[in-house]
Amino acid sequence: MSYKILIIDDDVDLVEMNRAFFTSKGFTVCYAYNGEDGLKALRREKPDLVILDVMMTEVGEGFEVARQIRADEQVKNTPIIMLTSVNQEHGFNLTIGPDDTWNPVDCFLEKPASHTQLLGKVEEILQSLKR
Amino acid sequence: MIIEKGKILVVDDELGMREGIRRILEMQGHEVDTADCGHKGIEKGISAEYDLYFIDLKMPDLEGTQVLREIKLVYPEAICVIVTAYASIDTAVETTRMGAYQYIPKPFEPEELQILVHRALERRWYILEARRLREEQERRLLEVAHEQSRMRTIINALDDGILVINQEGQVVLFNPGFLKLLNITTEIAIGDNVLDIIPAQLSNQIKEIFANRNQVQAIIQEIVIHPPAKLVIMANTTPILGRKGELLGVVSVLRDISELKKIDIMRSQFVDMAAHELKSPLTAVQGYLELVVDKTLGEEPELYEGYLKRSLERTKSLVNLINDLLNVTRLEAGKVRREIQLQNIKELIDDRIDFLKNDIKQQNLQVLLDVDSDMYVDADREDMLRLFNQVIANAIKYNKPDGTITITGHKNRNYVKVDIADTGIGLREEDRQRLFEDFFRAKNEHTRNITGTGLGLTIVKKIVDAYSGKIEVNSKYEHGTTFSIFLPITKSQLS
Incomplete structure (x- = not known):
């Protein structure tokens, strides 16, 4: 069975390149270019994992999307990998520690992340789900 | 201590007594005034403070006690000696109770008088000295109080x-x-x-x-x-x-320091956004190249050429972004060296249209020009070229194929007003309002494949502001956008 990944990113090239990559690795890929469409796609497609860009139209829009995912009973357990440009996002005061209960994402990955890195994280998270 | 040269008033109706006392005291170097009746005594006695008063107890017009009372009322510390021919314990007690310093019974010897005056003037000296010290202290206290209240006012005003x-x-x-x-x-x-x-x-x-x-x-x-x-x-x-x-x-x-902190946060937010804007295209380029290099990744090799083209495009946009970033920080730091010269608006616009002609041709756009040829502004040429380049380039980039760009330029009161209108994709109202924010780019299905730095209009705004001009945007989503640039007309053309 192939895993389904949802990519939410406003950068058309990032979506395309990740789509091409994960498709070639046997994943089913769906994507959205903004948060609103992303949430719709998430509810519709029920992916196994979401790759989310931290900043879309404005600073921290990705966090807002993550919060909304976590607030939705239907999809709140979907793992989220968040792509960031800087380690510490200003104004969010997020710590990446696993004990941080309200932290809405499972993993941060700093750009530019190579395909190998991203794939590694995706597989790691999907493996841990199986157990 | 003693007052060497006393000022003494003698109040006595008997000429002999008055002049007798005067003579004795003047011989000792004192200054003596006289009054020949009670009323005159009071008048003189209170017109100035004497060091010593001699007051006759019995005068035809007034009792000496009355004179004593009036003088003491004005000068409580005045030293008054009562002169009386009717010496008795009663009068003595009476006058000293009223504040007389001493009494002297008539007749008296000159030596008696001298001793009395000496003692009286000694006492007077101490009274004056005490008064001086008291006044000085009061003055100092006043100064201190004043100083304190001044410090207080300053501290309170901080x-x-x-x-x-x-x-x-x-x-x-x-x-x-x-x-x-x-x-x-x-x-x-x-x-x-x-x-x-x-x-x-x-x-x-x-x-x-x-x-x-x-x-x-x-x-x-x-x-x-x-x-x-x-x-x-x-x-x-x-x-x-x-x-x-x-x-x-x-x-x-x-x-x-809240305001400073805000600026600090804005600055680091700008850096974060810049990092994002730099890293996103880099990630795309890196990802595409990885796909092309490792032939096992990605799908059909036919797509590879597209990936390379996009990589090239994103790389170019990265260079633009870095240039824009440098321009923004340069304009912000106020480091720009401006060479203010007379600039002809039409010439600037013609220059830019020529510069951008290939892009215009590619989109098959038609440019309609109606710019007065005699409009000048005082400005730096580089600034003006960058300004018009950015706005015209936007009109090309966000136009629809076969669209039109209409540029009109006329005098508007003391301003040169240039309208640059396109027939392109337009702006949603919420996007129009945020257009001049750093890194802001309208995101919709039309703009997805258009690259940009999100700083172009930040730079435009900064340039316009630097010349005390203004820029306005009117737009209708999916129909087109018009930028109106107002620049102060050169002084020589002011009406």
């Missing part, structure tokens, strides 16, 4: 908060700025212990200085106050040392 605390932790001094900054509403009196009322970070600073009294030094710290949130205070607590270096207390100076 925006910075001041808090002085003694060794016992009691408030010695504070100003309204202190109460306002820390939003303290409880009443505070001098002598109160406020360490529990002030924010913990501040009281900790104060306690720390008291705790390390041997190695005291200033503590400077940023304090974030809750509530109200977003208030950041720079607290500077310094020990107050006595003459021997002993710790007397501490003074805390508090300054509101």
